[in-house]
Amino acid sequence: MRQTAADIDHAILDVAAGIFATHGYAHTSVQQVADAVGYSKPGLLHRFGSKEALYRLVLREVSRTADDIAAFAIARANDPDQAVAVLELVTRRALARPGMMRMMLQAFGPRADDPFSATVRVAGAKLLDAFDHPLSTPVERLRVLLALELISTAAITQHSRSGSDLRVDAEHLVRTVVPLAAGVLGAQPVAV
Template sequence: MPRPTRQQIDEEILDAAAALFARHGVAHTSVQRVADATGYSKTGLLHRFPTKEALAEAALTLTLEHVHRLAGGVAASPPGPARDRAVVGALADLALARPGLTALALSSVGGGVEEQARRLEELAAALFEAFAAPPDAPAERVVRLTTCLGGLATAALACRDQPPHLVRPLLVAAATGALGHPADAPADPPAEPPTDARD
């Protein structure tokens, strides 16, 4: 089994830190608590991220990078149900793979910290951009997108102990339904993850 890359290790650390920040807030999360959650020493963690605030900023930046990459992947697609489904599927994958980042995106981290609030607003704008929703989108579209995003993230977090191959199609169907599109939920999700025929 290949050793994880520095980027993979950093993403694991940031996902764990993000989950703690979302649950307790940045002010009430110590570097030691993050170190304990990740299995690193406090010194080792501070070598990678010099402060708790740097951890929080890196977690928000990583979340934004994922969303911007997702938005770029669908930018050429015309607005409509097919684009919405593609975005929902990619968000479901992100929520299942990185539940901490998802929790951080949903939280009101640091309530009164202006820089974090600005970054969370930037995240919301990037998500709406992925769905081709302009800032002045009609109220119905805004409500449907907000319900879709909040429901998808909350359900993914609630089901994080379930097998992703069972949960993903249900998340996508529910989130797509919240957008007002016909849901393509499977009647019975597969019992086992699909295997590659080449194996």
């Protein structure tokens, strides 16, 4: 089946998010993104207009993803298994859009070259707050961040060109990663 323009844009934005997350806004070039998605630089600029326009679209998607995860968590506020349900959703989202997850996690990194860092920080805070977990101490917030990093790293291995020996069926990955991440949170024991 042929991809729609929206599907192509969706894929390009995720790849761009991963590159921006890795290199920062100032150190990411349109050529890097074009090379990664198999476009020419003029073709990518024709599609998105400019590096800043591309970045703003990435940030909009990052915000939308964080809002969706937060809404999911709020809808399950009284569920005793809320944290595990949110971890599963985050894992599935990370598998589908690993670049977006990396970008959200940049909220906790030392990036100073991002002119739009407030948007990333807000998305990262929403991601942390999505867990019905007493986030009153730095240690508890660190546990959530480590669980999210575990998920993100696992998702990236599934999209890596060099990590083909690490690829597993998506459902198997979810069944493996979610209990590990929950164990990091202290939401349930690790039993994989």
